[in-house]
Amino acid sequence: MSSSLIKSSFNIYISGFGCCKQEIIASTGPVYDISRFGISITSYPESADVLIVQGFLNRKYVKRLLEIYDAMKNPKWVVAYGKCAIENAFTESEDALINTFKKKMDFNIYVPGCPPRPEAFIYAMLRLMEKV
Amino acid sequence: MADEELKNNKEKHSINYSEDIEKEIDFLFGNKIGAIFNYGRDILFDVSPENLPEVINELKNNPELGFDVLSYIRHKEQRNFILIGLLSYSKGITINIRVRYPLAERKVDYKSVIDIIKKDYETAEYYSDRQYVKDACRDAVILSQIPETLDSFDIYLSFEDDIITKAYLSNEISSFNQSILFNISEINKIIASINILSYKAAIFSEICFCMGIENLLSLKIPKRAVYLRMLLCELFRISSHLSFIVNTSLIIGSQNMLNYTLTEREKILNIIEMITGSRIIPNFSRIGGVKKDIDENILKTILKSLPMIFKNIKKIEDSFSSDIVILGKLKDIGQSSIKDGQFFGLTGPNLRASGFRYDMRKDPGYLLYRDFSFTIPLGRYGDNLDRVIIRFKEIYQSLKIINEIIRMLPIGPIDKMLDPSSIDYEQSPIISSIECPDGVFKLYMEIHPDSKIEIIPIGPSSNNMYACEKTLEGCNFNNLLTTISSFCITSPEMY
Numbered sequence: 312m313s314s315s316l317i318k319s320s321f322n323i324y325i326s327g328f329g330c331c332k333q334e335i336i337a338s339t340g341p342v343y344d345i346s347r348f349g350i351s352i353t354s355y356p357e358s359a360d361v362l363i364v365q366g367f368l369n370r371k372y373v374k375r376l377l378e379i380y381d382a383m384k385n386p387k388w389v390v391a392y393g394k395c396a397i398e399n400a401f402t403e404s405e406d407a408l409i410n411t412f413k414k415k416m417d418f419n420i421y422v423p424g425c426p427p428r429p430e431a432f433i434y435a436m437l438r439l440m441e442k443v
Numbered sequence: 444m445a446d447e448e449l450k451n452n453k454e455k456h457s458i459n460y461s462e463d464i465e466k467e468i469d470f471l472f473g474n475k476i477g478a479i480f481n482y483g484r485d486i487l488f489d490v491s492p493e494n495l496p497e498v499i500n501e502l503k504n505n506p507e508l509g510f511d512v513l514s515y516i517r518h519k520e521q522r523n524f525i526l527i528g529l530l531s532y533s534k535g536i537t538i539n540i541r542v543r544y545p546l547a548e549r550k551v552d553y554k555s556v557i558d559i560i561k562k563d564y565e566t567a568e569y570y571s572d573r574q575y576v577k578d579a580c581r582d583a584v585i586l587s588q589i590p591e592t593l594d595s596f597d598i599y600l601s602f603e604d605d606i607i608t609k610a611y612l613s614n615e616i617s618s619f620n621q622s623i624l625f626n627i628s629e630i631n632k633i634i635a636s637i638n639i640l641s642y643k644a645a646i647f648s649e650i651c652f653c654m655g656i657e658n659l660l661s662l663k664i665p666k667r668a669v670y671l672r673m674l675l676c677e678l679f680r681i682s683s684h685l686s687f688i689v690n691t692s693l694i695i696g697s698q699n700m701l702n703y704t705l706t707e708r709e710k711i712l713n714i715i716e717m718i719t720g721s722r723i724i725p726n727f728s729r730i731g732g733v734k735k736d737i738d739e740n741i742l743k744t745i746l747k748s749l750p751m752i753f754k755n756i757k758k759i760e761d762s763f764s765s766d767i768v769i770l771g772k773l774k775d776i777g778q779s780s781i782k783d784g785q786f787f788g789l790t791g792p793n794l795r796a797s798g799f800r801y802d803m804r805k806d807p808g809y810l811l812y813r814d815f816s817f818t819i820p821l822g823r824y825g826d827n828l829d830r831v832i833i834r835f836k837e838i839y840q841s842l843k844i845i846n847e848i849i850r851m852l853p854i855g856p857i858d859k860m861l862d863p864s865s866i867d868y869e870q871s872p873i874i875s876s877i878e879c880p881d882g883v884f885k886l887y888m889e890i891h892p893d894s895k896i897e898i899i900p901i902g903p904s905s906n907n908m909y910a911c912e913k914t915l916e917g918c919n920f921n922n923l924l925t926t927i928s929s930f931c932i933t934s935p936e937m938y
Contacts (some may be wrong), residue, residue, distance in 0.1 A: 325589055327594070328591070328594040328595045328617060328933075328934050329639070329642055329934075330585075330639065330642040330643075330645070330723045330724060332591060332594070333642075333643070333686060333723055334722070334723065336591070336689065336705075337708070337709065337712075339705075340701075340702060340705030340706060340709065341702045341705065341706050342706060342709045352589065354588065356587050361710075363924070367617070367639070367934070369616065369617070369618060371615050371616045372616045372617070375586070375616060378700070380761075382633060425724055426723050426724065428722065
């Protein structure tokens with residue numbers, strides 16, 4: 312097992328919508344092929360290990376995101392991907408809900424960029440794997 | 444010489460045409476409307492709430508005007524006006540009505556305006572708060588999904604056996620608060636952040652914005668800059684269509700198609716990156732031109748790669764249209780007729796898939812598309828397959844246009860060397876429109892005295908969403924996701 316390239320496999324759940332998602336989808340293609348590192352996309356929060364927070368978030372979506380996060384089983388990790396998610400570009404910063412969201416979700420990795428390249432996503436996921 | 448004369452005549456004719464309508468409106472309504480702003484194929488004027496019923500009725504029922512399609516209704520809570528768009532497909536002209544309430548009132552009576560419009564345009568109902576439809580469609584609720592074309596709305600359904608009787612798409616989760624972004628923006632800074640309004644093909648909102656401001660300033664931009672803008676537009680059109688095919692393949696479950704299409708999309712994104720420096724968000728267009736010039740070597744590289752891209756995409760299309768499994772999931776499903784499309788004010792490939800020719804690039808024409816020969820592909824049945832195949836055909840036309848642009852690219856300056864912050868802008872409303880990959884995209888802009896700008900995006904996605912709801916009625920539950928994804932509904936445009 313120690314000689315294996317894959318230390319542990321990750322199921323990722325991509326939340327939201329926006330330009331960052333295009334780059335994450337691109338990383339699953341043959342050119343970047345993120346699946347060679349044991350990373351695959353899942354549609355069910357229950358089977359997800361990593362939650363990718365990206366795109367434009369409004370109040371209703373933040374509520375849903377918290378539900379998705381609660382539905383995920385432990386241990387779980389959260390990645391903030393792109394400028395919108397990191398800087399709250401499209402949310403009101405003084406909003407109480409956003410503060411709850413930030414407190415509750417312990418972000419493990421921040422991936423800056425608008426949008427970050429697929430290489431940045433792969434690098435972030437590999438760093439997360441190292442941490443784990 | 445003769446060709447040039449013909450072109451000039453055509454231009455004059457189209458300008459005269461919108462001027463005729465402007466005069467007609469002025470004659471008919473006289474003091475009931477405010478000043479008329481004519482932006483080519485977009486006419487904008489103010490109407491008070493009291494005069495609105497009469498104006499709407501006349502525009503709909505006067506045979507000489509004949510604006511029989513409700514294109515959009517937009518309302519912004521912080522502002523004291525409502526925007527209404529009425530479209531005439533035969534004339535290709537949109538009338539934009541701004542219903543302005545007195546500043547003292549502040550609160551806009553949105554519901555009563557909808558009731559007024561509903562008397563003449565049935566589709567106005569779709570723009571109202573349709574809580575009763577949402578309550579009625581409770582047999583199944585499907586929350587937003589991961590594929591891009593299903594990620595920005597929730598689906599509410601009611602059934603009889605496995606046939607959908609009523610569908611309601613709710614975009615509550617995707618209507619983000621744009622006022623935070625735009626109330627702080629100055630004109631020269633806004634281009635960097637405006638591109639998210641059509642994030643699948645980000646260059647279109649940039650160019651639409653720049654065209655609007657250039658129209659206001661009566662700027663004529665250098666020919667090389669226009670050609671570079673068109674080059675980027677077509678590259679992004681291909682990228683957006685390929686992204687659509689990727690999502691369709693993802694939903695159908697065709698891993699082969701997904702991988703082949705993603706590979707070709709990467710090639711297009713690489714070309715875009717070579718030109719602009721960025722793959723998705725170009726930040727390339729500027730008021731009066733473009734950010735940077737294109738290298739001769741890059742042009743040669745693009746020219747070399749075009750035949751291979753064409754060949755590979757053709758292979759993907761052949762597989763798409765010959766695979767029995769894919770055909771079974773797309774063919775004769777989710778049919779939308781020309782009448783249905785026009786009823787909801789559809790534009791772009793979703794309307795053309797039904798067989799109706801309507802493309803802003805050809806008629807009335809913007810930028811310099813009239814310099815190039817290309818055809819507008821049309822579908823026949825308006826089903827899911829037609830909506831996919833038409834995008835393949837549009838990709839071929841875009842490749843053809845790119846080829847011509849590179850061969851005919853003129854030498855000269857690329858910018859007017861303007862400093863947007865030092866210009867005194869006229870305080871008038873601006874409407875600018877562009878043919879983006881999914882239909883006609885408009886921007887309504889108001890410049891404030893401190894050179895801050897307020898923007899209301901008017902995209903094709905809300906029309907697509909309403910047309911999709913109608914198409915879903917009578918559809919089998921198995922075909923739900925493929926039908927919705929074929930309409931290509933994106934979030935920020937819906938506003």
